[in-house]
Amino acid sequence: MPLALLALALSAFAIGTTEFVIVGLLPTMAQDLSISIPSAGLLVSLYALGVAIGAPVLTAFTSKWNRKSVLLSVMGLFVIGNLVAWQAPSFEALIIARILTGLAHGVFFSIGSTIATSLVPKEKGASAIAIMFTGLTVALVTGVPLGTYIGQIFGWEATFLTVSILGLLAMIGSAILVPSNLMQAKPTNLAAQVKVLTHPRLLLVYAITAIGYGGTFIAFTYLAPILNEVTGFESSSVGLILLVYGISVAVGNIWGGKMADNFGPIKALTIIFSGLAAILLVLNFTAYNPVAAVITILVWGAFAFGNVPGLQVYIVKLAEKYTPDAVDVASGLNIAAFNIGIAIGAWGGGIIVEEYGLMNTPWVGAIVVLIALILTRYSGMLDRKGQAQKLVKTIA
Secondary structure, three states: OOHHHHHHHHHHHHHHHHHHHHHHHHHHHHHHHOOOHHHHHHHHHHHHHHHHHHHHHHHHHOOOOOHHHHHHHHHHHHHHHHHHHHOOOOHHHHHHHHHHHHHHHHHHHHHHHHHHHHOOOHHHHHHHHHHHHHHHHHHHHHHHHHHHHHHHHHOHHHHHHHHHHHHHHHHHHHHHHOOOOOOOOOOOOHHHHHHHHHOHHHHHHHHHHHHHHHHHHHHHOOHHHHHHHHHOOOHHHHHHHHHHHHHHHHHHHHHHHHHHHHHOHHHHHHHHHHHHHHHHHHHHHHOOOHHHHHHHHHHHHHHHOOHHHHHHHHHHHHHHHHOHHHHHHHHHHHHHHHHHHHHHHHHHHHHHHHHHOHHHHHHHHHHHHHHHHHHHHHHHHHHHHHHHHHHHHHHO
16 A cells, blocks of 8 residues: 555545534534624535535646645645634634635545545555545544544634644645656546536436435534533533544445445435434434433434445446546536535524524424435436336337
8 A cells, every 4th residue: 555545544534624523613612702603603614615616616727737736735725724723813714714624625535536546556446545535534433523622622723723733744744655747637628527517417416415415414513512502411522422423424434335336326325315314303302312312323423424425426327327528527526516515504504593493403404305315216217217218229
């Protein structure tokens, strides 16, 4: 295994930590900054919006640049964004810092897979990508609860300082270990990019991704306040509960990927979205009991991110069929769709909290996930219809 992959995994760890650690720090930051919980939720929404813009737009803008130069530039932007957050003189400055780091996040994961596969023989490409994304999974398991703990003990500013140091170490590692003569990806022509953005079947999957993921984040963004105010946990316990959630997410990712491989993406997504909607509805009742709440959150984690492999496999499968010249662009846009879902979900959840209260977020999230389930079944029906038409033409 090339050591350069470890530098990429460390970058993914730092980026994953800074994206999701806000969820655990939301009550602490809201109190310290003298803002409402929904206003603090904007730090999740606007970060995700930065990712959604960074992934397709900035990746396309830098497509002709040297890959290593782009990598070091985005990690530099990531470090600067977190240093600004550490020393942010106001809530507005903190928002700007979050958008900057979101932009860096979007570009990193768009080019990271290409860089990872170029470091190993072609037959080991998938393993190389898996190693890089291990950093993101480990961030959910350890980085987020540890960052939450640091923020609660030493102040939320210390969390951003810690993440910026991790980002700097990853940047130095990449500068030393990643070769400069990486293979340059062939730029996708404008016509192919437009087709990816306008093809109805791909647009349907982007909608499933954004709605399904957004439904989760309507409630997940406000999980820490729910645990504090409704369940009655002390702030110091939230990091431990997020650790439990992170372990469950790691298991759910593997489980979701195997299910998509064994049963196909439509069946896998049907099971996962159904389970996710059900567990969000259950949370409305179990949130009032500490033991029941933790068990519910454990199950929630397994479903919440289990849809990621299936959705990515599905969009690649459809892109290979309908837009074979722009498969990478389609995959990148689906990453953007995930983050549009996070942005809208966190923003919508904030409105619900402000107008109707915390415990209205889980059941609304469940309804939104059910919409994603209906769209998934509709897409599967279109697949079967297309296969039947193809069979008829073959016979004719």
